[in-house]
Amino acid sequence: MNNAIEVHDLCKLYPGFALKSISFTVPQGQCCGFIGRNGAGKSTTLRIMAGLTFPDSGEVRLLGKSCADPSSREEIAILFDQPYFQEDWTPEDIEKCLRPFYPGWDGIRYRDCLNRFGLDAGKKFKNMSRGMKQKLAMAVHLSHPTKILLLDEPTGGLDPAARDELLDIFREYLLPEDRTILFSTHITSDLERIADKIVYIHNGEITYQGSKDSLTSSYCIVRGATLPPEKREHAIGIRQTVNGYECLMDLRHIGGLPSGTVTENASINDIIVYMERNDKNV
């Protein structure tokens, strides 16, 4: 399978923060979740991909072309936090303005998206809710041919119903086989039902990259009275109280725990919480 996104040894130094030579790939046609805490390096990586920031060293290739090459951008759709449109523009004005820049612009599809997403073509951008603004940006992205959608915290600040609507629109974007999404978020529950792959970035380094299912099926949550000392080194992010302990553990190490110990499946969210807590403990 071809990789739509290839990141090679990317470095970027800021005062107090560094991307430390990160590398990862996203196969074409997949949806990849990009997770990590605020300040872990997600936005910096995405900004480099979008050509908004230059790396100190390393390279990003999008659809085989370096992201520093402006011709690569025609096939890249971007939704970072919020779209930038003139405050006084309506969806109609936005179409007039964007159409000349996009050779493959499909006005019929744009109208159809506005209708389906419940957006009024005559309403000014500044009078729209956050959810409407995000849906408007997606109406634009669905109306011209792109191959990669870069998302940076697109669901932040949205209520659950608006988030669900937006996630469904991302699924619609993915219908053609050659489309790929890189989806950065700290709301990991968004990824549970859409991501094929997960890249986990921690303090400017990639801690995990692989399929979502193998991430969630390699760990479990363990709760019990006292943790046997020989298991201590395998306990991730342990939380100890007078009533017992709770930790994350690699499934390979759960054999031999005393009876009465409870184990349950870990979600992506659990895995991050325990791993970050572990980091603080050390």
Added chain:
Amino acid sequence: MNINISLQSEIPAYEQIKMQIKAQILSGELAPNAPLTSMRQLARNLRVSIITTTRAYGDLEAEGLIYTLQGRGSFVKCDSETIRQQYLCSIDQSLKTAVEKASAAGLNLAQLQNRLEDIYYEQCH
């Protein structure tokens, strides 16, 4: 092609999709050469990742039950009889195991039949 999956089930989502497509081929609801919903569309409709539906279809294809034409979609390959035969084979396998265990536990045929009847009525009624 009606598919309902439970996300709380112990059975993985791809397995549930496989089982339901098989059941529909067996019942004749899906005839040979009938088109299946595309993998990406099905992933969207069921709200599962694309890998999940790709795996279900991949397994069904490997078992010779469906075929995929590049750019055209996936279609039912076999008829209900093929799946019925597969089910019969797997029933025979399970019964063989049951007989082996029965003889190890010292059950005679009548006792084994009784147990089978109990389980049968429990499950089917």
